[in-house]
Amino acid sequence: MPPFDPQISALELAPALIGARLIVRGVGGLITETEAYAADDPASHSFRGPTPRNQAMFGPAGHAYVYRCYGIHLCLNVVARPGEAVLIRALTPLIGVETMQERRGRARLCAGPGCLAQALDVRIEDDGRPFDGGDLLLELPNEAQPLLVGPRIGISRATDLRWRFGLAGSRDLSRPFPPQRP
Template sequence: MAPRFQGARRVLSTEQGRRGRLSPREAGGSTVREQCHPADFLDRPAVEVARALIGAVLTHDGVGGIVVETEAYEADDPASHSFSGPTARNAAMFGPPGHAYVYRSYGIHWCFNVVCRPGSAVLVRALEPTAGIPAMVRRRSMEDVRSLCSGPGKLCQALAISDAQNGMPIGRGALRLFLPPTSPTVVAGRRIGISKAVDRPWRFGLAGSRFLSKPLRPGE
């Protein structure tokens, strides 16, 4: 039976995500999406970057989609892996802005983060699939588009992201990030799945999105 692709705005070829820009038709906006330059966009507090990434497009080898949910983790954040300083596991968090920090959660799922300033990063929690959906369906062994990338582990499986991408520069290889053409409406609330600094409203989501890992209401 042919995969059902209801719920996604469009399907991109894997080749389109490798280029330096995405057209409106390819990325669902009224303006061409320019590729992110890490030094210009990511060298600032993770809280700012986490909000600014909503509406961007993330691809790995041309497979990906629109970022609809993120969480910020700062260097002085008790919930951050970097809080106690550099280790072998979190070394990528202390590198230059614009690199990937990929770790395994509970020994099972990979989680993808964008490194900002030293010790700070943004966890990409969910995408709206737009690029290479057939590949995602094969990797996830499911056809529900809304569930393909609705969580950190899910999106890593769908995009084939693992520890092989840990420390990889974004924008100069297989990992690409394209800026949103306009500023979307963003809602903020408390982060989930953590036991420290639980009241900080550092989880961000695209208002009205059906592709979030969990519903996000302002202030929750």
């Protein structure tokens, strides 16, 4: 499955991004947590169709969708098929850690989408940009990673969907996952 095929759903892409290398302007690490958002998902920004704010979600797969959350924090997403995106919730910092610490001033640099965006210097101008190695680079892992699966967090609709994915054994998660069921 090509990573940015316009037919791949966010639900397929979200677990595939666990263990991927994400670099933003020379700093980054390995993605440890994601959440999928689909076009027919009432928790998704695309649920009511295209708007000026969510236009990137309807653009090419493999591009960024960046939005401001609560009027304060930026959040970074990877666009899948039209109207679908994967929120990057957390990563293990590996490249440019000192720079990230200067930006955040905290030990948990990238545990949560707002913290991650601040540490990586994600900008609203990144909305719609490709993950092609310019300012934004995304490299998928060579093999599937061991996953944790659970409900999405920080939303009020479709809270029962188990569309949150995490790297099993990672300490770099935004919040713990519920006990795993077989």
